[in-house]
Amino acid sequence: MSVCMGRKLKQFVVGGVALIALGVSSVLQAEALVSPVRLFLDENTTRAVAILNNPSKGERTYRLGWVENKMDEGGTQTPYGPDGIVQHATASQFLRYSPRQIVVPPGGSQTVRIDFRPPKNMSPGEYRSHLNFQVVPEVSEPHSMSKIGSDSEGISVVLAMQLSISIPVILRYQVTDAPQVTIGEVVRLPVETGAQPRMAITLERAGQASSYGAIVVEMQRNANSPVELIGEVSGINIYADAERRRVDVPLRDSGVPSGAWIRVAYVGLEEYQGHVFAEKVMQLP
Numbered sequence: 001m002s003v004c005m006g007r008k009l010k011q012f013v014v015g016g017v018a019l020i021a022l023g024v025s026s027v028l029q030a031e032a033l034v035s036p037v038r039l040f041l042d043e044n045t046t047r048a049v050a051i052l053n054n055p056s057k058g059e060r061t062y063r064l065g066w067v068e069n070k071m072d073e074g075g076t077q078t079p080y081g082p083d084g085i086v087q088h089a090t091a092s093q094f095l096r097y098s099p100r101q102i103v104v105p106p107g108g109s110q111t112v113r114i115d116f117r118p119p120k121n122m123s124p125g126e127y128r129s130h131l132n133f134q135v136v137p138e139v140s141e142p143h144s145m146s147k148i149g150s151d152s153e154g155i156s157v158v159l160a161m162q163l164s165i166s167i168p169v170i171l172r173y174q175v176t177d178a179p180q181v182t183i184g185e186v187v188r189l190p191v192e193t194g195a196q197p198r199m200a201i202t203l204e205r206a207g208q209a210s211s212y213g214a215i216v217v218e219m220q221r222n223a224n225s226p227v228e229l230i231g232e233v234s235g236i237n238i239y240a241d242a243e244r245r246r247v248d249v250p251l252r253d254s255g256v257p258s259g260a261w262i263r264v265a266y267v268g269l270e271e272y273q274g275h276v277f278a279e280k281v282m283q284l285p
Contacts, residue, residue: 033165034133038212040271041116042172050112052133054104061136063101064112066092067166069130071239073246088241091127091171094118116171124174126209126240130166172209179207181277186264197251199231201264205238211277212237213268215247220261228253234269260284
């Protein structure tokens with residue numbers, strides 16, 4: 001390694017410490033309804049609390065329930081169908097929540113409690129379920145209205161949109177080791193006219209536990225320039241039943257020159273705060 005390269009790497013590490021302290025950037029639409037957007041419990045943290053908000057001008061009634069979701073490598077989550085075989089260990093069997101139905105006044109909020117009491121024969125490992133908040137349409141203000149057609153045409157239909165949202169609940173029992181995560185491919189994606197540049201990053205995970213954190217991308221243009229934060233995506237998880245996750249990170253700087261040094265880091269959030277899962281330093285061709 002050259003002296004110049006050593007200087008670059010040292011500056012990137014310093015930058016990483018500052019980035020770890022930045023914290024989570026919110027998923028705005030979800031957080032407007034439920035906060036936080038992820039819950040974590042273990043044998044030491046046996047109660048979690050979610051705040052359910054109602055930003056509308058009318059009263060809303062929510063019905064709570066468990067759903068089991070799967071995630072593909074791109075991060076898209078879909079529920080298992082009624083006949084689907086769930087491929088992960090479910091947390092819902094060990095958890096109790098209250099209340100099961102809740103009325104939230106306009107502009108108000110209510111608290112939901114989730115409790116964990118491990119049975120004597122519980123096996124060590126990580127478990128996951130999603131807590132779903134479903135608006136009861138018969139007694140709730142619609143989330144939004146959409147009109148199809150027009151009165152002048154003689155036919156018009158108004159659709160009252162009612163939404164639901166589900167958040168992951170991670171239950172970890174007698175698992176002490178953080179997962180092992182490595183950064184695989186890092187690829188600059190082709191930039192379409194008028195579009196924001198992006199970088200595709202592949203994460204690979206092993207171990208009993210899921211990971212949760214933020215991907216940060218830093219750049220140093222040359223040996224004498226400062227380290228710049230050019231991309232960050234928070235709330236990135238790789239579930240315990242998944243081995244790989246691909247994340248497209250929008251870049252704030254469209255002028256990433258050839259020969260620049262890039263540092264990509266996957267840093268922990270929440271129970272992993274302060275932990276660096278993986279980092280990779282490279283020079284762009």
